[in-house]
Amino acid sequence: MKKIIFTILVSIILQYSYSQQTKATYVITKQDYLKKSKKQKTAAWVTLGTGAVLITTGAIALKHTTSKGGREAPILLSGMVFTTASIPLFIISFATKSKGMKLSFNNQSVPQMINCSLVYNPIPSLNLKINL
DSSP states (O other), rough: HHHHHHHHHHHHHHHHHSSOOOOOOOOOHHHHHHHHHHHHHHHHHHHEEEEEEHHHHHHHHHHHHOOOOOOOHHHHHHHHHHHHHHHHHHHHHHHHHHHHHHEEEEEEEEEEEETTTEOOOOOOOHHHEOOO
């Protein structure tokens, strides 16, 4: 009987000691969205640039080739794939940036008269950007 109770208690303790958190402790902020958008846009530009270089290299190789080696087609095709793959990256970057820009919390300083002097007091505000 003691072994059964001990086994049950140990299994209950182990169940809660290795479990995951149930509440999210990290909240994504505006700066996180903007940083992610910047990284996505950089990846999109790198992909577009790589595609442009591959297309240019393939076109130059195709122009100067007299034999039928067939090495130009894969270079041109991979350049087109890279260039086409950059389009969704630009779209995702724009969506992430607009998600981060829509809602923001900050303190705005508002002028108030206190004892015949103008004092700027910070007031917490919620900014909502609506694109028309």
